[in-house]
Amino acid sequence: ETGVTQTPRHLVMGMTNKKSLKCEQHLGHNAMYWYKQSAKKPLELMFVYNFKEQTENNSVPSRFSPECPNSSHLFLHLHTLQPEDSALYLCASSPLLGSSAGELFFGEGSRLTVL
């Protein structure tokens, strides 16, 4: 059982739709991440939130809009996406202290298909 839950697991949307991906972690971690996993490409870090503050935006297009209302929840709002944005979007969290510091705990991902 994962401590990081992502919904929905699968999403199909048109290029003009607005949708959101949700991530919730039950591990008491203070850092949360969005990664994009495309076929035949390394995992790409998109955003990092540290104590609810965005500390990293890896040159992500503005059609992806993250939101972190608290340390347990992370959203990725999607608007006017392109077919090349189809991918598996992975959420992760990590503790900042302790023996697991820096270790990422991943959710199962949201498979996004843009038509």
Added chain:
Amino acid sequence: AQSVTQLGSHVSVSEGALVLLRCNYSSSVPPYLFWYVQYPNQGLQLLLKYTTGATLVKGINGFEAEFKKSETSFHLTKPSAHMSDAAEYFCAVSDLAGGTSYGKLTFGQGTILTVHP
């Protein structure tokens, strides 16, 4: 800047044979190194990690990896492959030791392991 190179996007072994997945890294600070495994339609699960101390690290499911600073390598091995080991494996390096307040992982491109009966 950090980077990770995994040699071989696909590795195929017979059940019971040695598994060797190669990973080389570059890092401007002492690295924290990780191996993750991803089964189909699932997220990534930690296999093992190296932070400091003993350079031979043991993980779950019988896997282990050795940190070799002189070779900038962190290869993953398992003495005897099992069918259930078939998955994609990712090597990653973190800059946490460099003083950042969180660990930003840079991943390799992944190696798909196939295990034949």
